[in-house]
Amino acid sequence: MMWPFGVDSELVRKLARLLEETGLGEIEVRAFGRSLRVARESGSPAVAPKAKPEAGDAPAARIAADRPGAVASPMVGTVYAAPEPGAPPFVAVGDAVKKGQTLLLIEAMKTMNPVLAPRAGKVAEILVADGAPVEFGEVLLILE
Numbered sequence: 682m683m684w685p686f687g688v689d690s691e692l693v694r695k696l697a698r699l700l701e702e703t704g705l706g707e708i709e710v711r712a713f714g715r716s717l718r719v720a721r722e723s724g725s726p727a728v729a730p731k732a733k734p735e736a737g738d739a740p741a742a743r744i745a746a747d748r749p750g751a752v753a754s755p756m757v758g759t760v761y762a763a764p765e766p767g768a769p770p771f772v773a774v775g776d777a778v779k780k781g782q783t784l785l786l787i788e789a790m791k792t793m794n795p796v797l798a799p800r801a802g803k804v805a806e807i808l809v810a811d812g813a814p815v816e817f818g819e820v821l822l823i824l825e
Contacts, residue, residue: 693719699790708757709817750802750824754815758789762811776804785821
């Protein structure tokens with residue numbers, strides 16, 4: 682059923698089930714210029730924000746996000762470096778890539794979504810492990 686303002690209630694239900702199955706607190710889907718965010722109440726007291734880290738304590742992903750050429754995850758899911766198990770990875774450190782070339786795959790809701798190179802360059806660092814869960818906005822790799 683579509684709501685009058687364009688929200689697919691079946692999609693909301695599917696996302697809510699996915700939250701329950703994975704234990705995530707929220708999920709956001711973006712497609713065709715629209716976004717849908719589904720969150721659940723944890724039932725536990727709110728957690729106070731952590732103190733701002735000192736310069737030497739910043740996690741690698743946060744430092745990487747500030748670097749030009751950072752390629753971030755467009756969604757929550759599981760990252761894969763190759764098109765199938767046992768196949769060579771799409772890219773390795775030092776590889777030259779073209780704009781639009783597949784760098785990684787992210788599996789979300791049983792769908793494989795390619796992460797494409799936003800520009801031509803060379804792979805300087807790969808910051809995620811094959812098969813690792815990733816969050817929306819998490820830096821996956823760095824292009825020089």
